[in-house]
Amino acid sequence: MRPENYQAVKLGDSNEYEIFIGPNHPGIEGNYAFRLMLDGDIVVSGKADAGYLHRGFEKLMEGRLWIQNLAIVPRICVPDPAPMEVAYSMAVEEIMGIEAPIRAQWIRTMQLELSRVAAHLFTFGGHAATTGMYTPMFWGVADRDLVLDLFEDFTGGRVYSIYNIPGGVRRELPPEFLQKLSNLLDYLESRQNDYDNLLFTNQVFVERAKGCGALTQSQALELSVTGPNLRACGLAYDVRRDDPYLVYDELEFDIPRQKHGDAYSRILVRRDELFQSIRILRQIIERLPSIKGKIRTPIPNPLSWNVRKGEAYARVESSKGELAYYVVSDGGDKPYRVHVRGPSSMHAVQTLEFLAKGARLEDVAQIMFSLDACPPEVDR
Amino acid sequence: MKKELKIKQKERTNPLAHVFDDFIRFCQSKSLFMLHYCTGCGAIELPPAMTSRFDMERLGIQPMVTPRQADILLITGYVSIKTLKRVILTYEQMQSPKYVIGICSCTVNGGMYWQSYATAKKLNEYMPVDVYIAGCMPRPEAVMAGLQRLKDNIRNDKKEHKGSAWKDYFKRYDYYLGNQQALFGEDWQTPTDIIAEAKLYGLETEETYGKHTKLLEKHQTPLLPQEMRIK
Numbered sequence: 215m216r217p218e219n220y221q222a223v224k225l226g227d228s229n230e231y232e233i234f235i236g237p238n239h240p241g242i243e244g245n246y247a248f249r250l251m252l253d254g255d256i257v258v259s260g261k262a263d264a265g266y267l268h269r270g271f272e273k274l275m276e277g278r279l280w281i282q283n284l285a286i287v288p289r290i291c292v293p294d295p296a297p298m299e300v301a302y303s304m305a306v307e308e309i310m311g312i313e314a315p316i317r318a319q320w321i322r323t324m325q326l327e328l329s330r331v332a333a334h335l336f337t338f339g340g341h342a343a344t345t346g347m348y349t350p351m352f353w354g355v356a357d358r359d360l361v362l363d364l365f366e367d368f369t370g371g372r373v374y375s376i377y378n379i380p381g382g383v384r385r386e387l388p389p390e391f392l393q394k395l396s397n398l399l400d401y402l403e404s405r406q407n408d409y410d411n412l413l414f415t416n417q418v419f420v421e422r423a424k425g426c427g428a429l430t431q432s433q434a435l436e437l438s439v440t441g442p443n444l445r446a447c448g449l450a451y452d453v454r455r456d457d458p459y460l461v462y463d464e465l466e467f468d469i470p471r472q473k474h475g476d477a478y479s480r481i482l483v484r485r486d487e488l489f490q491s492i493r494i495l496r497q498i499i500e501r502l503p504s505i506k507g508k509i510r511t512p513i514p515n516p517l518s519w520n521v522r523k524g525e526a527y528a529r530v531e532s533s534k535g536e537l538a539y540y541v542v543s544d545g546g547d548k549p550y551r552v553h554v555r556g557p558s559s560m561h562a563v564q565t566l567e568f569l570a571k572g573a574r575l576e577d578v579a580q581i582m583f584s585l586d587a588c589p590p591e592v593d594r
Numbered sequence: 595m596k597k598e599l600k601i602k603q604k605e606r607t608n609p610l611a612h613v614f615d616d617f618i619r620f621c622q623s624k625s626l627f628m629l630h631y632c633t634g635c636g637a638i639e640l641p642p643a644m645t646s647r648f649d650m651e652r653l654g655i656q657p658m659v660t661p662r663q664a665d666i667l668l669i670t671g672y673v674s675i676k677t678l679k680r681v682i683l684t685y686e687q688m689q690s691p692k693y694v695i696g697i698c699s700c701t702v703n704g705g706m707y708w709q710s711y712a713t714a715k716k717l718n719e720y721m722p723v724d725v726y727i728a729g730c731m732p733r734p735e736a737v738m739a740g741l742q743r744l745k746d747n748i749r750n751d752k753k754e755h756k757g758s759a760w761k762d763y764f765k766r767y768d769y770y771l772g773n774q775q776a777l778f779g780e781d782w783q784t785p786t787d788i789i790a791e792a793k794l795y796g797l798e799t800e801e802t803y804g805k806h807t808k809l810l811e812k813h814q815t816p817l818l819p820q821e822m823r824i825k
């Protein structure tokens with residue numbers, strides 16, 4: 215088309231105008247777009263525009279074998295893939311009526327917590343960058359890389375590990391792994407002061423983040439907010455404690471929470487959670503060597519593996535919120551239906567639209583990053 | 595009446611022309627601005643590659659936020675059809691010379707999602723791709739190696755067959771447009787006038803035109819005088 219033929223859409227007589235943020239924009243998280251109606255720099259209304267990452271996951275999974283699906287489930291949420299594998303495996307185990315051996319359950323717990331540490335470190339950087347601070351981004355990503363090195367060590371993959379299968383985990387831990395993990399935890403704890411000075415008590419950040427995108431508890435519940443975003447409103451709800459799975463009922467940890475429900479509370483909850491995860495990991499390091507046994511309950515030949523008829527709903531607490539898999543089997547070699555209940559679709563669509571209303575244009579990016587939604591999981 | 599723009603390419607008579615060309619290619623390869631369109635999961639390996647651990651700035655490559663100032667378009671993973679439209683708009687807005695890097699197996703042949711109804715499978719059917727970095731997902735080292743390969747290609751592009759893939763878009767516009775129309779419908783239009791640009795660069799060939807570019811003209815709204823549009 216020749217440029218002369220391109221006509222801008224004109225709105226009626228008003229001061230309002232429309233702008234797009236995304237899909238290719240530094241202030242947006244991933245491939246996602248947000249359409250804003252503005253009056254001056256105050257947002258009149260916002261509309262989420264998802265679907266850029268849609269791959270038809272739930273349909274794809276109906277066409278693949280039970281074991282093949284393990285390769286695609288982690289791809290639903292890229293920054294925090296481990297809970298996806300675990301939740302899917304747990305759902306399939308429940309249908310089959312088997313249980314992973316106790317050692318495998320401990321290893322899975324360790325994997326989940328490590329993944330949470332990596333995801334939170336990543337979020338700090340992203341959130342800080344939306345307020346114009348780029349150093350936390352460099353620190354967070356570099357420290358996250360150390361965690362990814364450990365992942366590579368014990369699963370073979372940096373980001374996508376595909377380490378779980380229904381019935382357990384695939385490999386034993388490499389020798390000296392727990393020592394390495396313990397060293398890493400020491401290092402992360404030693405960084406606490408640096409991070410506090412740089413980010414969490416830094417006035418440049420605090421002034422911008424306080425009061426930005428505040429949610430009350432009842433609003434949060436109405437909008438189906440879960441995870442750290444809900445705990446930032448003062449409600450200590452955590453699947454790990456309220457509906458324990460794996461070995462969380464044997465572990466000691468607190469549920470951090472904050473009162474105000476704004477962007478600052480949300481990042482503080484994540485900061486505290488990071489250190490709670492370190493506390494959990496320390497207990498795992500202590501207990502794991504004394505837990506002996508198999509790491510996998512045998513399953514039939516996976517290429518001709520019919521899971522018996524039934525359905526299951528398995529949920530875990532991912533770093534973004536409550537994550538659940540609803541799996542239905544009709545007795546065939548492929549799932550009949552898989553549904554993913556992801557936290558991000560609630561956070562990035564309805565909550566973001568709700569919070570953007572009345573916010574200032576420069577805060578929209580911060581609100582989005584403070585909710586820590588992950589677009590691939592919105593679209594699936 | 596439309597008046598055809600006639601631009602004559604200057605004859606190159608300077609005996610030192612190739613020295614200048616070499617020098618320009620050298621400079622180009624040392625300073626590249628990269629627009630990364632985070633189309634898929636591969637984008638998660640870019641922050642490590644950009645920040646202190648792997649640090650792609652030492653190769654002279656920096657992220658850039660707008661397509662008009664960028665040299666490299668990095669496609670990081672599967673492209674769904676909705677995204678592909680935006681990718682093409684972005685690509686056409688970029689100024690030549692421009693380079694495309696496809697990260698991840700999904701851009702090569704569909705990868706994991708070969709049977710998905712929502713993704714476009716091969717990126718090079720829709721735009722010329724300079725370098726592919728395969729892997730699911732490629733590690734930061736692989737990303738760095740791919741960028742290095744692109745730099746070498748640009749620098750050693752004497753015969754114009756490796757670092758000049760962007761010219762192909764003008765030379766065979768009909769082919770690329772045909773594939774785009776097959777996906778988006780035959781009234782697919784972009785705001786950039788590729789044919790006029792091809793003429794401007796002196797890159798039009800027989801394959802620039804064809805039955806698909808005819809469709810483009812057919813669905814185009816007729817040109818109106820400027821004054822009538824302003825109201």
Ligand code: SF4
Nearest residue numbers: 635671698699700730
């Ligand atoms: S190749 Fe793998 S990592 Fe890359 S976009 Fe495709 S599924 Fe994601």
